[in-house]
Amino acid sequence: MGKKGILIVNLGTPDSPSTADVRKYLDEFLMDGRVIDINPILRTILVKGIIVPFRGPKSAKIYKKLWTPEGSPLLIYGKRVHQLIKEKLGDDYHVELAMRYQSPSIPDALERLKQAKVDSIKVVPLFPQYASASTGSVHDRVMEIVRTWQAIPDISFINSFYDHPGMIKVFAAHGQKYLNEGWDHILFSFHGLPQRQMRKVDVSGVHCLQVKDCCKTITENNKFCYTAQCNRTAQLIAEELQLTEDKYTICYQSRLGNDPWVQPYTSEVLKDLAAKGVKKLLVFCPAFVSDCLETTIEVSEEYAEEFEALGGERVQLVESLNDDPAWIDALEDIILNK
Template identity: 80%
Template sequence: MGKKGILLVNLGTPDSPKTADVRKYLDEFLMDGRVIDVNPVLRTLLVKGIIVPFRGPKSAKIYKEIWTEQGSPLLIYGKNVKNAIADRLGEDYHVELAMRYQSPSIPDALERLKQAKVDSIKVIPLFPQYASASTGSVHQLVMEIVSQWQAIPSISFVNSYYDHPGMIKVFADNTRKYLDEGWDHILFSFHGVPQRHMRKADVSGEHCLKVKDCCKTLTENNKFCYSAQCHQTAKLIAEELNLSDDKYSLCFQSRLGNDPWMQPYTSDVLKELAGKGVKRILVLCPAFVADCLETLFEISFEYQEEFEELGGEKVQLVESLNDNPAWIDALEDIILNKN
């Protein structure tokens, strides 16, 4: 019999920090109808006429700040994880890494799995919490591509693993390394999404942003809600660290545009904490399995500067899962046992 195929997919990264490559990446990313879910004509005008031309050069400068001699941190960690999990799973498996946007591409990775004559394909988006703009987009593209194949193997998708004990423990263990340094507060900062995405995911139409504290407890109505899953991830890590409710907060970063996104915004929480006299903050970003622009620059530089201007002293980023061997253990379990 043939091998079992595993497709690991992360969001994406430019091929280089050059403005042209960054614009190419932003164009593909923001033209995704699940990312900017508005009328296609309006989306084209916004992305190609306003956002990419003006945001491209600015983003290129930021990418240069985090770029390494080996390339993009996100891609480096992705390759390391792919190689480690391939070694762990052994010869019965064929593992490919892809990015939803840019290289290595999902079409190319799927073609390699097809040529390897795998009996099945299991798609593992490298996003712990489900969101339409990330996991949903990956699943949709894979289905669109494979639907054109003459012979379609057995295919399965992992929806999320926001509560996986192994993943929770790695984030907690990474945090423990800093706890002796004396922090006033711990912040769980997740990537933001527009509120309209949350409302669209509410099949009942009666829960999202209509029920008080609708995201703080997982129910049948919000089990696919990104925000609710983020709250659950933070809660489980806090429990692993024995944190009381007053010692940590949850917030959402990386807002784009003027429409309301999930709240509270990280900037607002920093302002609130500084107003209470908080000086030193430890920040975890459990929506990211690998450190990238949003963690290495947005947290470590932008929010550090912002907090200092508000009277704070230190914003310390807790490293992500990256290529930690314990994360490889958890990922192996997700691949083998998660439906």
């Protein structure tokens, strides 16, 4: 019997914080039809003519703040998790790490699995909640490549793990050590997505944004809905920490463009809380398994500055799963049993 192949995939990172590399990354990322899901011609004009040329230099400055002597935190933690899960799974498995955009690439990782003559491949996107623009894009890219192979091994895909007990416990444990510091409120800030992408996932056509509190609980109609899964993740972490509903708010960050995105927006929640006299915020970001630009910079610096300008005093980020041994245990269970 040959080995079982495991492909773990995260979103990606520029190869360096230089403007050229950041532009290259943004171009590949934003030209993905599942990320900016509009007419291809309009997407090309928007991305190549406006966003990449003008946003590239600004984003490069932000990536320089994020960068460490070892490189991008997303890739650093990715490599550590890759090594740890290889050791955990043992010799019966061949594990590869890839990024959806840039390096290490999905085509190269799949080629290594092919050359290893694995009997099967399980694709594990490292996104707890399903979204077409993240998990769906990884699945799409893998199928695009593998369909050209003459011999295609058994292939399976993990769709999501938003309610995995092991993952929930790690997030809760990371937050628990801060809870005795007298927070006025707790935020669960997830990455945002356009509302149109939520509607596209609703195959019933009668649920998304049409039913009151359509995302508050998981149902047959919204079981693949990103926001419904985000809500469930936050609820489970809150339950683990014994938080009542009045103690926390679920919100969405990283909005791009003028179209309506899933709400409430994190920036608007900060304004509302500051207006109510809230001074100290503890923030979880459970859409990310690794700390990255969206957590380390966007929450810890940009939102912290916004909140202080509004009269707040402190924003504390709860670190992500990163390379916590308990997360490696949970990931092993996800790989073996999902």
